[in-house]
Amino acid sequence: MTGTETGAEPGTEQRTAAPEPALTPGVRLAGASFAWRPWPLLVTLLLTAAALLLFCLSIAVGDFPIDLPRVLATLLGHGERVDEFVIMDLRLPRAAAGLVVGVALGLSGAITQSVARNPLASPDILGVTGGASAVAVFLVTVTGGAASAVTGTIGLSAAALAGGLGTGLLVYLLAWRRGIDGFRLVLIGVSVSAVAEAVTSWLLTRADIRDVARAQAWLVGSLDGRSWDEVRLALWATLALTVVVTAVAFQFKPLHLGDDVAAGLGVRYSRVRAVLLLCAVLLAGTAVSAAGPVPFVALMAPQVAMRLTRSPVPPLPASGAVGAVLLIGSDLVSRTVLPVSLPVGVVTAAIGGPFLVYLLVRANRR
Template identity: 80%
Template sequence: GITSGAGAVAVFLVTVSGGAATAVADSVGLSAAALAGGLGTGLLVYFMAWRRGIDGFRLILIGISVNAVMQAITTWLLVGADIRDVARAQAWLVGSLDNRSWDEVHLALWCTLALLVVVACVAFQFKPLHFGDEVAAGLGVRYGAVRAVLLLCAVLLAGVAVSAAGPVPFVALVAPQVALRLARCPTPPLVASGLVGALLLTGSDLIARTALPVSLPVGVVTAAIGGPFLVYLLVRANRR
């Protein structure tokens, strides 16, 4: 639900004319508003899923529900908006690297570096969580605090990415799965997943700009790659 929440806030600022929304869009910027929307949605999901701790299954179900609500809000805003605002909002929702400024690059870069430092500091405590909360507690890991910090970092990293390029689809799904198979690890490797994701995004953007008859947003190409890959994963899981 993080990217959908960021997208809903951005679409609201684009489609609602006049008043406070336009003032926020002009002064704060669409990227910052999307980042705030992603953070707010992530915190909403976290607090709704909290029941004396965080259960992964409950977190996923609530995230799916919030994602559906945010998509419904986005659709409702687009249906009632001016057609020119709809075109602008839809181009942003697909995910694109076109017309991005160095200010957006610098914001994404410094935020990402700062958050990765935090992730690196607590990542070694995350490994025992794969064996369950009881084992992690027995090894001296404060699993509640570690999980909360890593979830917050994940929300902020996703929000920063969406604020810079829009909600580019399927990169977060495809990259870890490809890295998992390349590295032959039991769990998706963090660094390799990031490198595969960067390669997938830049390669898809190159295809979208040069290999097709018309220039398209990068999100169209990543969706064309990720959709069949998702079907492959589902078929493979069903066979197992």
């Protein structure tokens, strides 16, 4: 058939229309539309199930082993009296602290890395945990045993939370220059973190040896000896902050496209960014107040979650689940695999150090 017979000009070829790109399926609910992405949802559900499984294993493992069915029965209120004492009074506070602190650190790291658009941005690097540690050590070493009522569980947790909040606000103010640049935020955070570590070291050299031992046990980052008061404070604070983050997260998504695009879509990006950074600082301060400065969990969790879900940005729910898996899993390793029981912060530091080097090498290649 000639070109004239097909309706085309002679000497030209008939071009077929290019196939339209496949659109992401959506779901409409109560007037709102949501993107349906099966893979991230499946990965998040699997990570949540893994965190709950590790939570139950953390309760089951110990000098007095308890089977998983008995653990579940006791948690549901149908266990024996001996199991109830071992689980509810001795092991559950530690496991619950690991779950809550891991979620809080994962969410905090995902928010800070998204706001700064930098994989190195985390509460550890930005000085939030360093400031919380410095204030808590000051309270322990300066007041000493004369003010044990003040430096009790609630007092120490409140001091660490206030220190993290103050340090986070200081870093934000110093990094603000007609907006927030991720590289400048990380540099200032590293500087403030170094100052906070220097203050902490100076306080330890000037304090009484008994107070130093107490402060050092807290500074390593550990889930051992957690009380229900610490767990309740961290749980309610994490739940409240998670609700705020969830409410603001829909306005935060356009910020990944740039401030100009977000402003064109009607998003008040400065206010949204400030609220999310405040929530990230409070989440990190809550985690530090409950378990001490556990290193590298907030750095690793968002990056691992981003790779597992194949997401271009750190996903918030998956990051919280990965944080819980990392923290409870590291605590199980320190208690069962290693020949000597070590604080969980030692294990996370051993894992997070090489991971930080990997991120630095990858960023340098880019």
